[in-house]
Amino acid sequence: MYNHLAMAIASLFGIGYIPFCPGTFGTFAAIFLYAVIARFSLYSQVGAIFVIFFIGVWAAQKAEKILNKKDPTVVVIDEAAGYLLTMCFLPFSITVSLIGFFLFRIFDILKPFPIKRLEKISGGWGIMMDDILAGIYSSVVLRVILYFIGLKRGNI
Numbered sequence: 001m002y003n004h005l006a007m008a009i010a011s012l013f014g015i016g017y018i019p020f021c022p023g024t025f026g027t028f029a030a031i032f033l034y035a036v037i038a039r040f041s042l043y044s045q046v047g048a049i050f051v052i053f054f055i056g057v058w059a060a061q062k063a064e065k066i067l068n069k070k071d072p073t074v075v076v077i078d079e080a081a082g083y084l085l086t087m088c089f090l091p092f093s094i095t096v097s098l099i100g101f102f103l104f105r106i107f108d109i110l111k112p113f114p115i116k117r118l119e120k121i122s123g124g125w126g127i128m129m130d131d132i133l134a135g136i137y138s139s140v141v142l143r144v145i146l147y148f149i150g151l152k153r154g155n156i
Helices: 002-010 022-037 043-068 077-087 094-110 121-146
Strands: none
Touching: 002 043, 022 043, 022 077, 022 094, 043 077, 043 121, 077 094, 077 121, 094 121
8 A cells, every 4th residue: 555655656657657857757746746845835835845755755765665776757746846846935937937947957958066966866865856956056057047037025
């Protein structure tokens, strides 16, 4: 029973089984999750990200053991956590969501220093941590972009 639950969570309820670009689809699905989470208080947003992160560590660890493969591509809960971190504290906006989506995918794919090193951490922690750092990088760049193009919290 726990194996099925772990695989459902790790794959974002099947999205990770899409045969091409599962990480991109997992990130795209996280936009809808962000649209819901963004309506809550800042504390709730942080709490949701922590819950998703720690459940993701557990589910990703189980998925690795079940599939007997390091960082299996079906695991996309890490993309959701990283994207949500990218968008944390920003009110929902289609435009900003898409900018955040593209920034996160760029950092997740290119894995600039030291993101690549975090993949070497074994188990669920390694699977999740590289995307968390990609989310932090994306968040910083997103906020710089928003600052320079003059978008303020109330008119995004």
